[in-house]
Structures are given as C-alpha cells and as structure tokens.
Amino acid sequence: MQQEVIIVGGGMVGLSLALMLAKSNIAVKLLEAIQYPNYDDANLAPYHSSFDARNSALSRRSVQIYQELGLWDALQEHATPILEVQITEQGSFGKARLLAEQEKVESFGQVIENAWLGRVLLTEVRKQPLIELIDGVQVTSLKQDTDFAYIEAVRGQEQLQLAAKLLIAADGRDSFCRKALGIGASEHDYDQVAIVTTVQTSKPHAHVGFERFSHLGPLALLPLPGEYRRSVVWPVPKGTEHEWMGDENDQHFLNALQQAYGDRAGKFEKTGRRFSFPLSQVLAEKQAVGRVVLMGNAAHTIHPVAGQGFNLCMRDAYVLLRYLTEQAAQSADLGDAAMLRDYEQSRLKDQQRVIKFCDSVVRGFSNQNPILKFMRNTGLVAFDTIPGIKPLVANYAMGLKA
Ligand SMILES: Cc1cc2nc3c(=O)[nH]c(=O)nc-3n(C[C@H](O)[C@H](O)[C@H](O)COP(=O)(O)OP(=O)(O)OC[C@H]3O[C@@H](n4cnc5c(N)ncnc54)[C@H](O)[C@@H]3O)c2cc1C
Incomplete structure (x- = not known):
C-alpha cells in the first residue's frame, strides 16, 4: 500500500513541498487552518497569512525548482x-x-x-490527484509512537483523527507542532x-x-x-x-x-x-524528532534583510524530497527516524551560513x-x-x- 505523508500548514512552503511530493508520486494530505479563497473571481490578492501583500525575491535556485515542477511559465x-x-x-x-x-x-x-505565487501553487495543488487538501482545519494535537504520527484536528463541529508514517510540520513561526512535541526554540x-x-x-x-x-x-x-x-x-x-x-x-x-x-x-x-x-529570529533546537520533521518558518524564521528565508526553505524542501523519493523507491519507511536525522544534518551547514549572514548584516x-x-x-x-x-x-x- 502506498504510504501517505501529512503536511500541517499550507503556506508557501507547505504548498510547494506538497507539489514536489505529489509530482514524485508520493501521496499527501495537506491540512491548513485558513479557508482558502476561491479563485473563480478576478481578485488577484485575497488576504491569506502566507501569501499576502508581500513580494518575494526568489533566488535562481528557487526559480529552477519551480521550473522543474513545471510551474515557472x-x-x-x-x-x-x-x-x-x-x-x-x-x-x-x-x-x-x-x-x-x-x-x-x-x-x-x-x-x-506572494499573492500570485500562492494563487498558482494553490490552483496546481487542487489539480493534483495525489494531494488531498483539507483547509479550514486547525490541528490541535500531535503525538507519535514507533509506528505512526497521530494528529487530531477540528473543522467547525467536525473532529478529525489522522495517522501517517511521516508528518511534516510547516505551520509557521509559532508552530503548534513544534510546541506539541516539546521542541524548544531560541528566539x-x-x-x-x-x-x-x-x-x-x-x-x-x-x-x-x-x-x-x-x-x-x-x-x-x-x-x-x-x-x-x-x-x-x-x-x-x-x-x-x-x-x-x-x-x-x-x-x-x-x-x-x-x-x-x-x-x-x-x-x-x-x-x-x-x-x-x-x-524576529526563531530557530528550532531540533528539526527532526521521530517521525516528524519541521520545515519552513517552523524550523527557522529569519530576518528578511537579504530576502533569503523562503529560498532557504525551498532548498530544505528539495533535499527532503530527495531523501523521501529514495525511501519510496525502496518501499522503505518514509518516517524513518534515522533518515530524517540524516536529512537534518545535511541541511545544517547551508542553514547556519544563511542564518548567520542575515543576523550579522542586521546587527552590523x-x-x-x-x-x-x-x-x-x-x-x-x-x-x-x-x-x-x-x-x-x-x-x-x-x-x-x-
Ligand atoms: C517582510 C518579509 C519579507 C520577506 N521577503 C522574502 C524574500 O524576498 N525572499 C525570501 O526568500 N523570503 C522572504 N521572507 C521570508 C518568507 O516570507 C518566509 O520564509 C515564508 O513565508 C515561510 O513560509 P511558511 O509556509 O514556512 O510559513 P507561513 O507562511 O507562516 O505558513 C504557515 C501556515 O501554517 C498554517 N497553520 C499554522 N498553524 C496551524 C495549525 N495548527 N493547523 C493547521 N494549519 C496551521 C497557517 O495558517 C499558515 O498558512 C520575507 C519575510 C518577511 C516577514
């Protein structure tokens, strides 16, 4: 049976990663607290907490990734x-x-x-048969054991209970998932x-x-x-x-x-x-614990001084994708704790360089x-x-x- 991944948080990072996974044949359940807008109307910029009035400077690497995903046009x-x-x-x-x-x-x-980036990502996510998008849903509990990660969530009166081999927490700077797992963060x-x-x-x-x-x-x-x-x-x-x-x-x-x-x-x-x-700068003390991995601002939120935050998240997401496609090719566990720790280790050098650079420019x-x-x-x-x-x-x- 195909393993499914849960992503909590459908901001720019969660949506981008969901597309990377689906296009590599990995099924995803994507949970987002906000009820997404309908894009049937001509309104280009409906408010959303991730794709709002901001503009993002996308690095050449991020552009390349979107080209690979067939989204750049x-x-x-x-x-x-x-x-x-x-x-x-x-x-x-x-x-x-x-x-x-x-x-x-x-x-x-x-x-x-950002409003356009969000609109294109969301439109594509809605077309993907391997992505189940559940919006307007708040994740309220996260636990895990050796076999699964388990979440509970509420959508209006409805209670959801879900389990997956791998849970990706892309739920932003104040990440509920990070706190639920007791992962500290320096702020x-x-x-x-x-x-x-x-x-x-x-x-x-x-x-x-x-x-x-x-x-x-x-x-x-x-x-x-x-x-x-x-x-x-x-x-x-x-x-x-x-x-x-x-x-x-x-x-x-x-x-x-x-x-x-x-x-x-x-x-x-x-x-x-x-x-x-x-x-503010918020850095998680760990990014991989058991079957859960933190991504995007949940893992590292940095000062926007050099327009590096989202670009760094895209590089993280792309490397995680490589680890997961390799596991999937061998029908191995997508939430394997040792593999997720390897992923984390492999990203530290790039992350620390960007984090240090942005912080020292602001202070300097x-x-x-x-x-x-x-x-x-x-x-x-x-x-x-x-x-x-x-x-x-x-x-x-x-x-x-x-
Ligand atoms: C002013 C400014 C300018 C910037 N400019 C650039 C730039 O030019 N280039 C660049 O690379 N980066 C830039 N950045 C950084 C970039 O904006 C962030 O890296 C990016 O937004 C991170 O996205 P995210 O998806 O990780 O987090 P978020 O955008 O915070 O998304 C998290 C999502 O999770 C959802 N969520 C939260 N809790 C729950 C829950 N319990 N259940 C379900 N869903 C939940 C939220 O609703 C949200 O949609 C800038 C940042 C700022 C502040």
Whole structure:
C-alpha cells in the first residue's frame, strides 16, 4: 500500500513541498487552518497569512525548482528579473554593485508577488490527484509512537483523527507542532517591524534591486512587473510603525523614502497601502524528532534583510524530497527516524551560513558608531573592487552554492 505523508500548514512552503511530493508520486494530505479563497473571481490578492501583500525575491535556485515542477511559465506572468544589485548606506560613500551580465548569469533571481505565487501553487495543488487538501482545519494535537504520527484536528463541529508514517510540520513561526512535541526554540526579537508596500517611481526600475542601509533600518527596493513599480520592505524600530500606516500618512511615507534614497529611483510618486510584520529570529533546537520533521518558518524564521528565508526553505524542501523519493523507491519507511536525522544534518551547514549572514548584516549595519560606519564603507568599497569576491557572494545569494 502506498504510504501517505501529512503536511500541517499550507503556506508557501507547505504548498510547494506538497507539489514536489505529489509530482514524485508520493501521496499527501495537506491540512491548513485558513479557508482558502476561491479563485473563480478576478481578485488577484485575497488576504491569506502566507501569501499576502508581500513580494518575494526568489533566488535562481528557487526559480529552477519551480521550473522543474513545471510551474515557472505560470509564475513568471507576475515576476520580474533582478539584473543588478546596488548596496549603499545612507550618508556614506561606499557602494557595492553586482551586475548579472558581469557574473555571466541571466539574472540574480526574480521578484514575485506572494499573492500570485500562492494563487498558482494553490490552483496546481487542487489539480493534483495525489494531494488531498483539507483547509479550514486547525490541528490541535500531535503525538507519535514507533509506528505512526497521530494528529487530531477540528473543522467547525467536525473532529478529525489522522495517522501517517511521516508528518511534516510547516505551520509557521509559532508552530503548534513544534510546541506539541516539546521542541524548544531560541528566539531573538529584533525590535523592528517591516513596513511592506508597493510604490511607483518616476524613473523606470531597469531591473535594479537596491539594499540601502538607512538611518531607520535596512531598506530594500526591488523591481516589480511594470516598469515603474517597486516593492518596498523597510524594517523600522518597533513602536514607530504607526507613523507610516494609514492613507493620511502616504505623503509622509513617500517623503521619508525620498530622503533615504535621494534621486536614485527618481521621484517617489505613489504608494500603496502599507502592511507591517514584526521581525524576529526563531530557530528550532531540533528539526527532526521521530517521525516528524519541521520545515519552513517552523524550523527557522529569519530576518528578511537579504530576502533569503523562503529560498532557504525551498532548498530544505528539495533535499527532503530527495531523501523521501529514495525511501519510496525502496518501499522503505518514509518516517524513518534515522533518515530524517540524516536529512537534518545535511541541511545544517547551508542553514547556519544563511542564518548567520542575515543576523550579522542586521546587527552590523544598525550600529551608528562612526568608526564602525567607516569600516562598513571600506568593506563596501573593498567588495566592489577586490576581484573574486563578487562571484562568490552572488553564487551564495542565488542559492547555487550551499
Ligand atoms: C517582510 C518579509 C519579507 C520577506 N521577503 C522574502 C524574500 O524576498 N525572499 C525570501 O526568500 N523570503 C522572504 N521572507 C521570508 C518568507 O516570507 C518566509 O520564509 C515564508 O513565508 C515561510 O513560509 P511558511 O509556509 O514556512 O510559513 P507561513 O507562511 O507562516 O505558513 C504557515 C501556515 O501554517 C498554517 N497553520 C499554522 N498553524 C496551524 C495549525 N495548527 N493547523 C493547521 N494549519 C496551521 C497557517 O495558517 C499558515 O498558512 C520575507 C519575510 C518577511 C516577514
């Protein structure tokens, strides 16, 4: 009999992994707390906690994975390539520039609207005969013994009881499953809130992505489909977010962006509604326990400073897929504890490198001490001029070197 896998959490990671498994002939039950929208209407961006108003910078590796899944043609309808990256600090002379052409790559990655990514993933999941999608259901209990993982869940008045050889917990930063198994997590609150929106500028974006270390926090401005549309992710100190929210603060927000960027992007002409996301780092102490493996934000939630979080999750998911297809080919237990621990070990190096990098960029650039500022600038100049550094960094950022 074919073994079935349960995935708890149908965010961007749970949906992507369900598709990877189903397309490799592994049957999945996918449980999601939120009742998904119907996409019969023309509404592109219904709210969902995972695919909301944000945009994601997908690395080249993530794009490759979606190409393998046969989804890229649909995804790229609302994606745009990054051909150049500029890193600067407000009030400083240093500047680092990475050009796709120089690095001999077609692009560094693609920026996609999460709402579109979610819509394409969900539409595909609904077509897959090997995926049983159960939405609007809250998992309330998780236990396991040597043979199975068992969950209980509620959907309205209905109680569900399910068992599987393997349970994948992709239930987000505050993962119920992680807590139910008693897996601890180290948490660091950055005391920052990311302000996220879409803006229109007078200069075309020309596919340039900016990372600017502003006085308030590291500000990312990324190209979006449409020549003049750009995505903004601006982490600001917690408690100051109310200054930027609400229609009445549109002009105030545009002025602040203008001040932080100067005229690099031309005039900041229009802004969409702003959304805010509290930022913290949450790292699970273990990612594989018995027949349960943690994935996505449930395993590691990191600061969005370099747009690496989801890309890292996609690489995890892809490696787990390789372990599981090998087990399936031998009709071996998909929830084998030793195999899951091997998977976990195999991912630690890539995970730790990304986690450390993002954390040290946030901490390193938030200190306004003039000596540190000078060192950062010399670092940016060195990065821009010393041969050999750029290809290395570019390969890491594109997810091509783990
Ligand atoms: C501002 C911001 C910008 C970002 N930009 C980028 C970027 O450019 N590039 C990049 O690579 N990454 C980026 N990230 C990171 C990326 O958004 C996350 O890595 C990604 O959303 C993680 O998805 P997930 O599916 O693991 O978790 P989630 O999106 O949190 O999904 C978890 C799902 O589980 C469900 N769930 C929870 N509990 C239960 C339960 N008990 N029962 C059933 N279902 C449950 C939830 O409803 C939810 O749908 C950014 C993050 C932020 C905050």
